[in-house]
Amino acid sequence: MSVINLRLGAFAAALALLAATSSGAFAQKKYDVGASDTEIKIGNIMPYSGPASAYGVIGKTEEAYFRKINAEGGINGRKINFVSYDDAYSPPKTVEQARKLVESDEVLLIFQPLGTPPNTAIQKYMNTKKVPQLFVATGATKWNDPKDFPWTMGWQPNYQSESQIYAKYIMKEKPNAKIAILYQNDDYGKDYVKGLRDGLGAKAASMIVIEESYEVSQPTIDSSIVKLKSTDADVFFNVTTPKFTAQAIKKMNEIGWKPMHILNNVSVSIGSVMKPAGFENSQGIISSAYLKDPTDAQWKNDAGMKAWNEFLDKYYPEANRADASVIYGYTVAQTLVQVLKQCGDNLTRENVMKQAASIKNLELGGLLPGVKINTSPTDFAPLSQLQLMRFKGETWERFGDVLSGDVGG
Template identity: 75%
Template structure:
């Protein structure tokens, strides 16, 4: 080989190496908390306090991410799941969010729970341009990509749910006298607004009493007594698990037998219905978007078998009857899908881009006919529900899958 050809060959080889290195570098883009071996994910849960029943969601997610890590992680990277307690206290949530973003330097905060807590960190997360992804609250305001491009919900929104109850009442019980119990915060008010919007012009005549309670109250028995005295024959129960169980039990104790509607966030058989007493919960109506372990129709369902295998093998201390475990499992699977779609571009920008590009994605714990869809202008991943009625020791689905018609 002549010297000229040899130099040319070496130059070509060097150019090829340089091009390959540049391509490799171009392919890998990392935001805070990401390396070749790790993805740091932050989370805030009420492991203590008045909404501690929801803490199982965070524990389910931790178990699911461990399962993913044990199988090799996501594209070779292990999830480092850092989850803090805020005791359902907005000031504490702010403190924990700052710690996760500024000290732990997580890539994103995932599935932080509670409307008050998420509202408290909403502006901070968007100012910092850190994904506040798949928040564990159905408030309608999480679907606002124009003003809050770094925040996205996951579950169906609260207003849609109570609008569905309103439609049912207008058709089945148009002369109903409705008593409402609601938590006095953004979560409770969002549900109440949906009910009023759904009832339309009839809201003022049909709703005979609105009772609000504070999460600091040890018991809500006095509110139930007042609602019974109002003459209401329909009870819309907009409460978190501890208070939902109290309300169902107290209504039965004082012989109040209205048609009851229970918000989905407290429809767990394990953490609400069983403590309230199965006999006290008969014929309560709620709405669902995920499968219920107690429903025999899913016994041979592949998705449910997969979930139960996970509970047995990876989270044996968890209560499979608690609907929150199903939710934690489903939302964790959705995050894994987003991270897979990100490939080696694990920047905060790309996380939001991929989260807003979920097309007919299904975690198999969703009810048949319900899928997850997002776009740059639609930050409401799940917008379908099905009504269900409590019979015996389980929920029974009825009617069709209903699509929400409420936008953020």
């Protein structure tokens, strides 16, 4: 009996020693709801229908990328379960879908919900629930507010920084410009207008001759374009989403209005904007980029773009490769994969945000050379660099240096 006890005691001691000297992986596994040994459940909300449905392709690209990751063994052995719902770009619907994802589907986090008004509608809820609202698909400046909203983080360069870069360009090229602004009447549109005004400084009052807003529910903005032309403005700052951008470009051509046309970079897709609007109508438009343009021949032999094309061939062959939203969705999905890899076996919501806030000089294949992803506990703006570009022929041509805007959180 005592020999058996002795052996059991020795066995227990050996086990204890093994546990103490092993990597401790078993002991250190930590999960919140939505994560397990086999799965990471990620929620997503996209406008697959409604006025911003052109962006639905972002969700489809992300879903395809996570299928690729799963086919290759997942993240640290765990498969991604990607649950994506449609909110039709309607904030009340966004609230409904966010509650469903958090309370019914029990996701670990909500990744890349799209649009400024939809994200504004769920921001307080997500932060009260302490569920990551991670890499939101909107460049509003307010997503970089780790003090008041530690569970919300942006991804793309913010709208005010972008506008300030345009303001610098206008003042250099047309110091006596008469600027007409068309903007969507919500936080997204107002953020861009504020950035331009701040960038122009004291000259804003004399340079901006009209600020015209439109509602996302409107069928057309044709009458606004006619009104803007009547002011004799020689610079047009176009703060619209893809459907309305294409309308604006067509109408401007129809009425013969040819100002310097500056377009926000959320609507620069050749596939969903420039081509439908007509390449001949889009010549000379100025915007900015932080992602490689898949239609640009200079990236033909680029390793990052080759990998992107191979991914699409296998997992999303029907994708429109001229649509900038596809390279966007791919690159932000890669950023999330990096964060989840950094989490290791500690898949708590708190650690997801901690890892998202400690990205250092991350370079991804879809980003322009020199553009890197950086975050810290006090900086929730992963991307802040842009390069100006001009539409020529059937593609965008970049010019000048990679620039940073002046806006933080």
